[in-house]
Amino acid sequence: MKIEDYQLLLDLNQCRTIRKTAKSILISQPAITQRLKYIEEHLGGKIFLRTPKGLLPTPFGEVVLTHAENVLDQEDMLQEKLAQVEGKVAGTLSLGASSLYSQHFLPDLLQSFTKAYPDVTIDLVTGVSEEIRQAASPFHIAIVRGEPIEDYESFHLWSDPLFLLDTVPIGKGERPLIEFKSDPGFQKLIETWMARDRGILVKRSIKVDHFETAKQMMMRGLGMTVLPSSIIYEEKDTYSWLPLEKEGQAMVRETWACVKPGSRALPQVEAFLNHMRSEVSG
Incomplete structure (x- = not known):
């Protein structure tokens, strides 16, 4: 199976219908149906049941979906380590940002950053600062209002x-x-x-x-x-x-950029942090 197959399964599980998945990932419904059939035949079991409320993972499917998440996590880690070894600014940058920051300031920042570093993929979650603070562990950088995140390296923005x-x-x-x-x-x-x-x-x-x-x-x-x-x-x-x-x-x-311990070793994290700080100071 390809990485794209594991991602498709997670997309189907999130969207719950083939129609919504097709619209979300811009692939035709017949192509998705055919690919899902191939994956189920390859693995030897039914991954989803079709119900009136949408796709429902079978017990077999739940095991496959958990494996899919692990595979994609491992792939991200591999890409980050390879980028770190090569010194290349690439890989995935995981961001959590407060609603105010993400609505009024982040779009322009991401536009200029992705133009400068086109090989970086942005994984963004937004919400009120307390939600971002409570769910900060997956983020390389969390941008929050109020108090900085304890035990994170924090940079005051304004x-x-x-x-x-x-x-x-x-x-x-x-x-x-x-x-x-x-x-x-x-x-x-x-x-x-x-x-x-x-x-x-x-x-x-x-x-x-x-x-x-x-x-x-x-x-x-x-x-x-x-x-x-x-x-x-x-x-x-x-x-x-x-x-x-x-x-x-x-x-x-106050507005803070809080960096997960150890994340600054990743080139894309350090590049974004420097880019963000230069935009604020500029």
């Missing part, structure tokens, strides 16, 4: 002051606060500010899933929200805003 924004003058009466899903570190900053700033009347009545949703709702006059400086350059020219402060000092959200 400090992000927090601002309260609204469509009406701030402090002129009680207003709904539009909150969004975030990690405990951000929530602690909000709670600290609310406990100290008694001059602003807040009605905690709206909670959404994403900071961009909160911003859009604020822009439509549904309430005020707290956002970091890095994503509100234009909004500060249009809406009322107030910096969040604690004892006269700006309340900030």
